[in-house]
Amino acid sequence: MTPSPPETPHAPGTRYRPDAAAPEPSPEDLLARAGGVLRPALGLYLDIHADPELSGQEARTADRFARGLASAGCEVVRGVGGHGVVGVLRNGGGPHVWLRAELDALPVRERTGLPYASTSEAMHACGHDLHLAAAVGATELLARLTDRWRGTLVVVGQPAEETLTGAEAMLRDGLYERFGRPGAVLAQHAAPLPSGTVAHAVGGVPAAAASAMLDVVLHGTGGHAAAPHLAVDPVVTAAAAVMRLQTVVARETAPQDQVSVTVGTLRAGTAANVIPDSAALGIGVRATDEASLDRALCAVHRVLAAESAASGALREPSVTVTSRSASLRCDPAVTYAVMRAHSGLLGAARVLPWPGSMAAEDFGLFGDAGASVHGLRGIPLCYWMLGVVDPGVWDRAATGDRGSLPAPNHSPHFAPHLGSALRPAVAALTAAALDRFAGPRVAEGRPGARADGGSGRTGPDDAS
Structure with a gap:
């Protein structure tokens, strides 16, 4: 997932304040208690960050995460939907509450200069290492606070989030059948916001966009660079298609709709004096709702076919949808309840509104978006953004110092400030x-609101 940073930091007075007064902090301050589990969580983070693994290759990461959960007292099952890990901590009868974190890294060469930086061609440039460390820390903390809760904690280490395939793989491997129907599934994601803050999407705003990833092959007729008239050059076709695809957003999308079309990869040819037979494009399409996504995908297909025809290609383009995800919409009642919990923990001024993002996530498959896979409906999801930027850096950026703007997710310079971010994450x-x-x-504070969001659905106390 790739949360987009705000163009400028939130100005004073723009932070979200819940309708009702935040509850008093717990007598057992969780922020203070979290300090007792930071050492193993930090050790896990540094280990995973220095040795990241790409989607589908997360064997060592899964092993380290599994051992962390086992140390916290979980029964651990490995190999769910690939390298997926599931830890179960039982504490009597009660709700089934699930926590989810991601195992995979990105194919990015790290340039942070940190002493624990990755030296491979992979990098945790999206904060998944922080998510894993926080999940293990939270599990250990909940294991120490068993007098405060009753039920079953299920902690999931999901593979292949960056390719939007891991959640479906775990669900198809019988995740819910094997570990029980969740009463709620919770997740958080690192974002370029100040440490010690969280941000929730409210008012029907999707937390993440619907998306589709396409692998495209534009076919040509290879030949000698000295005789281009005897060939059909797919590089020219690709160049024209890349430019024309920009108009899908600029000229075919209503200004009030949010759509993005990105050509992330373009590969063609082997030598300067050879016209190749084909050119390959990797295209990402995103929209805030499925209808807009479908319209944009139709336009992309049309542009690719038309540019191929204009070039005189003898074959139509080959287009493969490698992944697709629905927009991420969280349960309103659970979101408001968790926001109140976060307000009690951090203070109401540190619970911010999340305006939504064009980032993509497969977390939605754990809920209704994945009903066709797991066969269940009414599983509430709650997902929030977690600030990871050094507050001092944030304050300097807020004064207009452009040089202090935090590096966004997926940047080779992305680096959560562990000293201020890990404890709040846990x-x-x-x-x-x-x-x-x-x-x-x-x-x-929401007159007439029901805990089930008005759907008549039971809450997590009724989970099997």
């Missing part, structure tokens, strides 16, 4: 889990 996940173990309740 505590925020723990606080949300404790809230869900406490069961559904009316979202105070």
